[in-house]
Amino acid sequence: AQKVTQAQTEISVVEKEDVTLDCVYETRDTTYYLFWYKQPPSGELVFLIRRNSFDEQNEISGRYSWNFQKSTSSFNFTITASQVVDSAVYFCALSGSIYNFNKFYFGSGTKLNVKP
């Protein structure tokens, strides 16, 4: 079974603080992909990153960084020096092997509030 857990329902920080959003996943697939999406107050879903199960290197993109650890089945997302524009709901998602028709399984989301 495929499952994604985002235990943090809502997080509030003050601008310029660092914040980490947790994502834990379950899958029996040996090949899988993990994703993060951002949903700002306007409601659309914005793709942030894709990571495959064979690549455990951390990735950094500006103030965003991702830590993928297969040993703990986690794919955490850190925002450094948060800004008010980072306020959104963030979803972690899992996509299985091609035999699973690449269906996406989403976590319940973490709402991030960044206060000025």
Place this chain on the structure above:
Amino acid sequence: NAGVTQTPKFRVLKTGQSMTLLCAQDMNHEYMYWYRQDPGMGLRLIHYSVGEGTTAKGEVPDGYNVSRLKKQNFLLGLESAAPSQTSVYFCASKTTGNTEAFFGQGTRLTVV
């Protein structure tokens, strides 16, 4: 560059009424999906399609039907709307392989 377009953006239905949500993509994607988003539950897959003329059930298919008569369009139908179907509906599409999905802007449906 339209991407994925959903029609309508908002709708209010009375219990028992029927309606169809339209999703259109202009990226020649093979795969298309319908999700619903409810508070605290993330996005749950209703139905999906891996190509023109094919459809399959997702996690929460009851009360919905779909059709993919043309590659670029994926229709979601509610035959007899119920208040439990009040939700935000998202359509998504992607190419084959493990690529990201592109989402429409969502349809907010309220059933009273």
